Structure formats: structure tokens, C-alpha cells
Amino acid sequence: MDQMTPSAEDDLDLEVFDPYTQAVLLKGGLLTTKHIFQYTEAELQKKFNLTAAATRRVFIEASKISTSNVNSGRYKEPHNQVLTTGCDHIDKALGGGLFKYGITEISGESGCGKTQFCLQIALTVQLPLSFKGAKSGAVYICTEDRFPSSRIQQMISNLRFKYQCDNRIDMSELCQTNYGDNILISHIATVEDLKKCIHEMLPKALLHRSIKLIVIDSITAVFRGEYTLSEAPRRSRDLRDLAFCLHNLSVKHGLWIICVNQVTSSMSDITGKKLVPSLGLSWANLVTTRLLMSKTPCSRYIEVIFSPHSGPTSVPFVVTEQGIESLN
Amino acid sequence: MNRPIWTLPLSKSMQNKLNKLGIKCCEDLVDSLDDPELKSKYLRTHLESESEIRNMLKPPKPVTAAELDIECDSIATFCKAIDEILNGGVQLGRITELSGAPGSGKSQLCMQLCVSVQIPTCFEGLQSEAIYVDTNSNFSEHRITEMINAFVGHVSKSLSNDFKGVDNETLKCLNTAEMLSKIHRIQMNDLNQLHILYTTLERHPNVKLIVVDSFVMPLYPIENSLKKNTLVHNAIDLLQTIAYKHNLAVVLTNDLTTVVNENGTEIFPALGDSFAHRVQFRLLLSKIPNCSDGYTALLKKSIEHSRCAARFMISSDGVRDMLTEQQ
Structure with missing residues (x-):
């Protein structure tokens, strides 16, 4: 997590306080919001000999600055902007598309199309705004397998057929983007590396490049192997830390975050085997939208399990050369 | 019995x-407030203002149960x-x-x-605004x-059935943009930031509902359980004070967690x-298995009712009663 490094953005504005409070804050070294929030109101009042009203004032000013930092781009972008999944029916089931802010989880058995879905979104995020894209790049973190580069090349070459349109200006805009260049790929195998990547690498990458999408394919792989049964509390703590940090990044920079999860068969259901997403309650509490993919011998389905933006539904789809498409 | 000075919430230097000045108990302080010479001596420090001290010295006024308005207002769901x-x-x-699984x-x-x-108000509502504290x-x-x-x-439908007593002014406010602008959303990632509610409420005095969704999310990265507890109680103190002072409803959402005890988990x-x-009030929400949009709400704590449950459904229109054939 962020250490106590004072940065200009959470500095208190001393000018707003009366001279006595100013002097106390300066003397006590209480110059950033983080320093203030180390104390409770009562502690601060007692320790630094302030009046109740003055302490309240300090906390209110600190929280003003602190909340304005939660979301750096709040006034620049329309909030709750949607990103297309590249398939109209799935967009409709999601309430218009994938919503910015928060973590979207996609789970399912192996081979039912999770990676295909993620690859497709790594491309649609680069589409111009008129196509419900975000015209930005993506970070793709692989933990299970090598990044399927030949598949994405195939999808890129088929992209222009998918979005055939009459409008020539849009078409040229569509062809200008070099899709392969805008996906940063990182291969990670351990929890430690994943932490390092999210805490240190990502914030730097976000500063230098226009990135709006982070895909972790999958979050489960690293967390399944490394912990013994008795280490369950440590595992859920690590998971929570990671998810909280991802969520903060998402809110601060306006990102879409997609995490792939595996499934576990649940024994508690009397009716028989039932597949539930892995990683348990401590992870599920931090997920904003949960999607589940399933495969029957004849067709594949994508199901919205929960989402603040729409109700539970299920949509059939097929995987083609172009990517994921819904059946009409 | 005189109340000693140190029991008042005064700063240390003020007490000294x-x-x-020889003021040891509250009665001395009351007298000294009427004595301009003494008063100017200790108020010169500007530590506490005179009205603050007067407020501190005021005894709380009791209210009898009969005087209390028994019908307290509430926000009806749909x-x-x-x-x-x-x-x-x-x-x-x-x-x-409100607690429940994701x-x-x-x-x-x-x-x-x-x-x-x-x-x-013409439909017996509160006609107020809401603050949505969004942490997740x-x-x-x-x-x-x-x-x-x-x-x-729904409103325009019931109006077509000849509903009387609605003035045009309120009807004008009933459109999507106007109603959306009355929901103030604040994004937070720390419970200390709830202090901003004091200023938000000054700006929007007509707020009658504060939602904190979710109350636990900002606490997840905190490992020190003592610090977590202090934060929780300070936040609740703050919300409770605001709820009393402005007579508004506070709704918190809480997650579920697994507890290991002698019966297993x-x-x-x-x-x-x-x-x-x-x-x-504590409500435990859960989804009814094998029912596409059915949910239950279990009342776990309440002053007025014993433990009971209600069923509801969530349609595209919002939270509604279950249709009778589904029950």
C-alpha cells in the first residue's frame, strides 16, 4: 500500500484555518490528510490542545481534500461510461455494456471462452468512442498460459469485417489504430510478483500511457497453489488487499478491470454437483459484477450472476474467427 | 454538589x-460569565467562544414520552x-x-x-434529497x-385516473434529470472522509437519507483490529449525530463473513x-435459490417487531412486492 510519503495532492491548505490552529498543525507536523487521519477527533483534540470546533474544522478540511483525490478525473469524463463487449446481446444483458469503475469477474470451466471474451475486450477498448470503445490501450496480465498472440492477430485482422459501416470517416479511424501495439502484456506466476505489478508497475504505466483496461487472466491460478489449508486467513487477506488496490486504481483513473476466475464444484447443494466461482466469500465481497460462462454440448452461455447495473440473465453465444458473437 | 471544571469538554490550557483565576466548578463559571472583567480575562485566549461555554453549561432538557411525536417519519420502499x-x-x-451476500x-x-x-408530499412522501456515499x-x-x-x-398513470390536489410546481420536478440531480453521490475510500457530510449537509439541507454502500469496503485493507474498531465507532458516532440533528435516515450496507466456531463454519x-x-435495525437480505428475481429480507434486530421475514422481488422497475402466483 501507499506509504506515508507526503505528496502535494494530499497537503492540507493551512490558509483556511485560524492562526492558532495553523501554528498547532505546523508544530505537530500535521501537514497531510494521512497525518490527520492517523488520529481520531478526540485524540487530536486532546493531544494538540485544540477546541472541539477547531478539530472538527481540521477533519472536515482534510476529508474535503481526501475525497477529491479519490477520483482524479471526476469532472473530465462522463461517469458510468460503458464499454462494448463487441456483442450487442451481451451488452444489453449487462445494461448497456461493461461499466467503468469496480471489478468485473468472469468465471467458468476451462475452455468455455473466458480468454476469448477478455481478448475481445482488449480490442474493443481501443475502438473509437463512436463505437462505444474508449480509444485507449489495455494491460493484459497472464498467469496461466502464454498470451495467445496468434489468436489476437486473427481477431485483429477480422475486426474490420465486423464493424463494416457506411460512414467512411469512421472506417478510416477504425483502421488507423495499430491494435497490437496498445496491449501491454505481462506474464506473472506468483502472488508476490502480482502484488509488485499492481502496486508499483501499474501506477507508473498509467501515468505514461493512455490505458483504460486491465485484464488479469486469471486471478485464481496464483492464489490456488501457494497457500496451504491452514493459511486461509493469509490468503483472504492477500486477496482483499489486491482487490482493494485494484478497485482504488479503477476509481482513481477511471479504468475497467476484468478478472478471470476458475470454478469449483460446490458440495453443499443437495441436488448434486454445482459449479460456483472459486476464491470464496472474501473475494466475492469485492467483486462489482459477476459473470459466469458455461458450455453444454451444443451451445455456450454467458450469465450475469449479479451486477448493480442489471438483473440476472443468460445469453447464448458462439466463438467465431472474429471473436465472441451472440446467436440471433 | 458542584460540578468540577475538569468534567467539561474544555482544552487543557483553558482549564489551567x-x-x-480561581474558577473551580461550573457555578463559578456561570457567575464569571456575568462578570465582564473576569470574562474578558479568560476569553482573551480565543480558545473557546462565549456561546460555546454557555452551551456546555446548559443542562439537558428532558422530554416526556407524551410530548414526543409518536408517529415518526419513515421512507417507504416500493x-x-x-x-x-x-x-x-x-x-x-x-x-x-442491510447485510447480505454479494x-x-x-x-x-x-x-x-x-x-x-x-x-x-402530495403522495405522502418526504419530497427530499439523498446522499449516496459510494465506496465500492x-x-x-x-x-x-x-x-x-x-x-x-407510475405517477403519470395514477394522475390520469383523476387525482386531485397536485400542484403544477411539484409535477414539474418529477422528471428524470431533476430527480437524478437530487441524489448526491460522493466517492470515498476511507471512513474518515465521512466528515465531509457536515459540509454537504450545509449545502443541501433538504437531505433526508444518507446511504453508505458499503460500510465495510474501506476497512478491508486495515489489519490492526483495534484501529478498525476505533474507525468503525467514530464513523457510527458521526452518522448517529447527524441522523439525530437533521432527523434523517442512515442506511449502511454490510458484507457477510465466514466465522469458524465449534459447529464448523x-x-x-x-x-x-x-x-x-x-x-x-438490521436486515439480512438473501436471494431465493432457483427463483430468478425473488429475494427475502430477514429482520434480525428491531425495536418494534420480533424476528420476521419479508419477500420481495427486483424487477427492471426496482424493488417491488412479489407477484401473488410466485408466492
């Missing part, structure tokens, strides 16, 4: 100053079953906790309340717009017992 178990809806001046309808119910708090990005403008459209549609609302004491 008063002691030096679901009769939930209103019934909560005695009319989410009550003003009190804290209501996908059990907590955020949906919160968003629905943000719409129902705006029901105009579950606030969905898309979903709220759907709910508002459903509400506006059980699932409970997070934050433990000390938190449970601090909320006046």
Missing part, C-alpha cells in the same frame, strides 16, 4: 487558565412487505443496516430508497434512471457484536 416489517419503511433519525439486492434496495425519498462503485446511474422512469411512469454479517449494538 480557569484554575488560575415494497409493502418490507415496509411492514420495518414499521412503515426506513425510519428517520435511526441507522438501518448479489442479494443490497445496493438495489439502497438505490430504490434514493428514489422513494423523493416522493412528493456499486452506484449505477443507469439503474437509478430505470427506477426513476418507472416511478415517473458459519456465515455472519461482518464487524462483529460491538457494531451490532450500534445499529437500530
